[in-house]
Amino acid sequence: MLEITLFYVAATVALVATVLAMTRTNAIHALIYLIVSLLAVAVIFFLIGAPFAAALEIVIYAGAIMVLFVFVIMMLNLGEKGDQQERQWLLPKIWAGPALLAAVLFAELLYVISTVEGPVSTTAVSAKEVGLALFGPYVLAVEIASMLLLAGLVGSFHLGRRYLERDGFDDGSEK
Amino acid sequence: MRELIWLIPLIPLLSSVSLMLAGSRLPRLLIGVAGVGSVGLAALLTLATGLDFIANPEPFQLTLWTWMQVGSFAPGVAFYFDGLTLVMMSVITGVGFLIHLFSTEFMERDESYARYFAYLNMFVAAMLVLVMADNLLLLYLGWEGVGVCSYLLVGFWYQNSANGQAARKAFIVTRIGDTAMALGLFLLFTELGTLDIQAMVGTANETWQVGDNVALIACLLLLAGAVGKSAQLPLHTWLPDAMAGPTPVSALIHAATMVTAGVYLIARTHGLFLLAPDAMMAVAVIGIATTLMAAFTALMQSDIKRILAYSTISQIGYMFLALGVGAWTAGIFHLMTHAFFKALLFLGSGAIIHCLHHEHNIFKMGGLRTRMPVTFWSFMIGSAALAALPMTSGFFSKDQILLQAYQMPGMGPWLWLAGLLGALLTAIYSFRLVFVVFFGAAKTEPDKDTGWRMALPLTVLCGLSLIGGYFIIPVQDVFPVGSGDHPAHWVEYVSISVPLFGVLLAYLIFHTGQLKVDSLVNSRIGQTLRQFWLSGWGIDWLYDRLFVRPYYALSGMLKSEPVDAIYGLIVAINQTFNHWLSAAQTGRMRWYIVSMVFGLVVLLTLALQISPEVL
Amino acid sequence: MDGLNIPLNHILLVSSLLFAIGMMGLMIRRNIIFILMSLEVMLNSAALAFVAAGAHWGQPDGQIVFMLILTVAAAEVAVGLGLVLQVQKRFKTLDMDHANRMRG
Numbered sequence: 001m002l003e004i005t006l007f008y009v010a011a012t013v014a015l016v017a018t019v020l021a022m023t024r025t026n027a028i029h030a031l032i033y034l035i036v037s038l039l040a041v042a043v044i045f046f047l048i049g050a051p052f053a054a055a056l057e058i059v060i061y062a063g064a065i066m067v068l069f070v071f072v073i074m075m076l077n078l079g080e081k082g083d084q085q086e087r088q089w090l091l092p093k094i095w096a097g098p099a100l101l102a103a104v105l106f107a108e109l110l111y112v113i114s115t116v117e118g119p120v121s122t123t124a125v126s127a128k129e130v131g132l133a134l135f136g137p138y139v140l141a142v143e144i145a146s147m148l149l150l151a152g153l154v155g156s157f158h159l160g161r162r163y164l165e166r167d168g169f170d171d172g173s174e175k
Numbered sequence: 176m177r178e179l180i181w182l183i184p185l186i187p188l189l190s191s192v193s194l195m196l197a198g199s200r201l202p203r204l205l206i207g208v209a210g211v212g213s214v215g216l217a218a219l220l221t222l223a224t225g226l227d228f229i230a231n232p233e234p235f236q237l238t239l240w241t242w243m244q245v246g247s248f249a250p251g252v253a254f255y256f257d258g259l260t261l262v263m264m265s266v267i268t269g270v271g272f273l274i275h276l277f278s279t280e281f282m283e284r285d286e287s288y289a290r291y292f293a294y295l296n297m298f299v300a301a302m303l304v305l306v307m308a309d310n311l312l313l314l315y316l317g318w319e320g321v322g323v324c325s326y327l328l329v330g331f332w333y334q335n336s337a338n339g340q341a342a343r344k345a346f347i348v349t350r351i352g353d354t355a356m357a358l359g360l361f362l363l364f365t366e367l368g369t370l371d372i373q374a375m376v377g378t379a380n381e382t383w384q385v386g387d388n389v390a391l392i393a394c395l396l397l398l399a400g401a402v403g404k405s406a407q408l409p410l411h412t413w414l415p416d417a418m419a420g421p422t423p424v425s426a427l428i429h430a431a432t433m434v435t436a437g438v439y440l441i442a443r444t445h446g447l448f449l450l451a452p453d454a455m456m457a458v459a460v461i462g463i464a465t466t467l468m469a470a471f472t473a474l475m476q477s478d479i480k481r482i483l484a485y486s487t488i489s490q491i492g493y494m495f496l497a498l499g500v501g502a503w504t505a506g507i508f509h510l511m512t513h514a515f516f517k518a519l520l521f522l523g524s525g526a527i528i529h530c531l532h533h534e535h536n537i538f539k540m541g542g543l544r545t546r547m548p549v550t551f552w553s554f555m556i557g558s559a560a561l562a563a564l565p566m567t568s569g570f571f572s573k574d575q576i577l578l579q580a581y582q583m584p585g586m587g588p589w590l591w592l593a594g595l596l597g598a599l600l601t602a603i604y605s606f607r608l609v610f611v612v613f614f615g616a617a618k619t620e621p622d623k624d625t626g627w628r629m630a631l632p633l634t635v636l637c638g639l640s641l642i643g644g645y646f647i648i649p650v651q652d653v654f655p656v657g658s659g660d661h662p663a664h665w666v667e668y669v670s671i672s673v674p675l676f677g678v679l680l681a682y683l684i685f686h687t688g689q690l691k692v693d694s695l696v697n698s699r700i701g702q703t704l705r706q707f708w709l710s711g712w713g714i715d716w717l718y719d720r721l722f723v724r725p726y727y728a729l730s731g732m733l734k735s736e737p738v739d740a741i742y743g744l745i746v747a748i749n750q751t752f753n754h755w756l757s758a759a760q761t762g763r764m765r766w767y768i769v770s771m772v773f774g775l776v777v778l779l780t781l782a783l784q785i786s787p788e789v790l
Numbered sequence: 791m792d793g794l795n796i797p798l799n800h801i802l803l804v805s806s807l808l809f810a811i812g813m814m815g816l817m818i819r820r821n822i823i824f825i826l827m828s829l830e831v832m833l834n835s836a837a838l839a840f841v842a843a844g845a846h847w848g849q850p851d852g853q854i855v856f857m858l859i860l861t862v863a864a865a866e867v868a869v870g871l872g873l874v875l876q877v878q879k880r881f882k883t884l885d886m887d888h889a890n891r892m893r894g
Contacts, residue, residue: 018812021827027821030827044838048845053853065830072871098814105775105810118797119797120801133851134850148862149861159872762890762891768817
């Protein structure tokens with residue numbers, strides 16, 4: 001029962017953190033909430049018997065990717081002005097329509113998953129099993145994933161290099 | 176000699192080709208020698224062949240090679256030689272040679288000397304092919320060839336756009352007749368299975384009764400071609416404008432040879448026309464109507480070349496009249512004499528124009544009798560022959576035509592009367608020209624008289640115009656013999672005296688001034704008639720309104736492409752949708768995302784509606 | 791690790807909610823940084839669904855797809871943030887409504 005309680009707590013934390021992350025005006029604040037959400041999802045992973053996935057979620061998602069965000073936000077140096085701007089953009093007349101759409105979509109998803117029954121498996125899937133499957137039947141997917149990462153590397157290097165070379169660092173604020 | 180007649184058109188053709196290719200680099204003397212010499216050589220060969228033929232008058236045929244073979248259609252490059260061919264060839268090479276000689280002086284200062292002789296030689300070659308052809312297809316080749324040369328030579332001074340306009344008019348108007356003629360050839364081939372003239376006439380006599388409708392249609396189509404080429408009503412409008420070309424060209428092409436090609440065509444295919452009496456009647460009516468129309472018009476013109484042009488139309492009308500009444504020999508005879516005296520008149524006018532710095536208006540000339548004696552006598556003799564004064568060549572031929580027209584059953588006397596009226600008018604306008612230009616007070620000063628290269632052709636043509644009437648053309652085997660009756664003597668006397676009366680009238684009006692016509696001319700009716708005749712019976716105006724302007728209007732209408740409007744509509748519909756859809760391309764990323772989500776929701780809803788069980 | 795009785799559809803419910811929230815954020819934010827964050831949320835929610843399904847059957851495939859999604863997210867963020875720098879440089883703003891040169 002403890003696990004079930006933990007699951008609901010983690011789920012609640014994830015949802016609340018995500019909602020907060022989506023509504024923040026300050027990028028860093030939003031990012032912190034996002035990291036909290038990701039950590040909560042990692043807890044869920046752990047609870048449903050995917051410890052390896054939970055570890056990856058923490059290390060790569062909440063660690064590496066979010067740190068990347070932090071770096072970029074720091075480079076851009078948005079400041080207080082950005083906050084005010086964000087606040088102006090978050091008016092009800094702007095989010096009413098999208099909210100309706102999202103609600104409809106959610107209702108449909110709800111309808112779809114309402115037919116799903118049964119609990120998740122009782123046994124955890126260990127990292128060993130995942131590794132065997134990954135380098136067994138899914139080895140081609142690993143190759144493709146490596147190519148994708150290489151493409152991402154080249155693309156970001158290209159974009160970032162031009163940014164730095166042309167006229168150096170520019171945060172957009174008056175100097 | 177007979178095997179060598181293929182050389183006759185070939186020599187001018189070779190000369191023409193070499194002048195076209197190398198002309199601009201050759202010295203003028205050599206160009207002149209090549210241009211004149213080739214035609215002279217052809218004339219000599221014609222003379223030799225003619226002597227041979229007169230000694231042994233047997234028509235012969237010479238096939239060089241098969242031009243093309245498509246099924247049973249196998250026209251050859253073949254020549255047919257009989258008396259008619261000989262007459263035509265003699266006129267073409269003989270008169271042609273004299274005109275070439277004249278041209279060497281007339282064109283001596285022209286820059287495009289070589290081009291001129293290249294065109295003129297090509298014309299002679301094409302015209303020879305026309306008259307020598309054994310089948311109608313080869314004849315058509317020559318027919319179109321002379322048309323092209325006529326176009327090139329009318330527009331010879333192409334720097335002036337009016338000349339180009341005149342050339343195009345000549346080409347397009349004759350093309351109308353040529354198209355009809357081509358249709359006639361198609362019809363004849365489908366009906367008779369051959370285009371060889373002799374075989375065709377033979378087959379036609381077996382296939383068709385006299386008065387057969389198909390024969391009538393075929394003959395009318397051929398007649399349309401002849402009408403276009405010979406500048407008869409209603410396709411005559413190009414000839415006065417064709418005077419834009421150099422005057423020797425007018426003499427050769429638009430007086431002596433090409434315009435008589437229609438007469439030759441009808442004479443050559445007379446076997447067909449005899450099967451269609453209605454077509455012959457049409458020939459006669461067109462001929463006489465043209466004669467009168469052109470004669471009235473010539474009476475009012477003041478441009479020396481236009482007078483002669485309308486006179487040519489009028490005289491060819493006489494030839495058509497002759498053909499229409501079955502006076503084949505008289506028609507061809509008039510063709511020959513007309514070639515002599517009209518070439519003479521044109522060359523004479525060319526000499527005047529040459530010596531008077533391109534002055535065309537006869538009322539700005541005057542008193543040239545003493546200053547240009549050779550030209551004066553040329554004009555005297557030429558006009559006398561044109562007016563058919565007794566003992567000149569024109570008298571013999573025109574007299575024969577009128578007498579045979581009189582004998583035609585039915586409307587013969589009426590044709591004769593109309594012909595007489597034409598003869599009277601001819602006498603008046605030709606001597607009006609003589610009196611206005613050569614008598615009276617001098618108004619301009621010629622800077623020179625004619626050189627020998629102009630005087631010699633004029634002199635020779637003077638002689639031919641005088642004695643041409645005594646020639647006997649060797650066509651007795653070609654045409655059926657007429658009845659041989661002679662009408663009453665008074666008819667003949669009237670025919671002789673009418674031109675004399677015309678000359679007298681011209682003398683009284685234009686020379687002594689004893690007969691005052693000013694009040695008549697200046698009256699309202701007189702003025703109206705004068706304007707009407709001056710404009711050539713308003714036919715150019717009529718065609719302008721009837722064909723040219725509607726055509727322009729139609730082109731103007733089609734310029735906006737009404738048919739394409741259908742496709743334009745499709746384009747417009749697409750563009751409208753494009754505008755709507757491109758309005759969706761706001762460039763805002765949020766808008767795109769919302770659209771995608773909306774689409775996702777819709778698709779998901781549809782999927783759930785259609786097949787909920789898959790889930 | 792003992793067998794747990796967490797119902798699968800509850801996990802999927804959480805996943806759907808996360809997805810809807812992420813999409814909502816995607817639609818209402820104009821700042822490109824937040825747009826990228828929203829995308830991360832959506833990817834993460836999909837990954838959660840996969841892992842849950844894999845756990846339901848006791849198979850490792852769900853986790854493998856999770857790892858693939860992780861790669862996609864990493865590559866996407868790398869390129870996306872590079873683009874953020876370029877947008878900032880060219881438009882002097884992160885407001886994507888200003889980057890509307892593709893308007894038809």
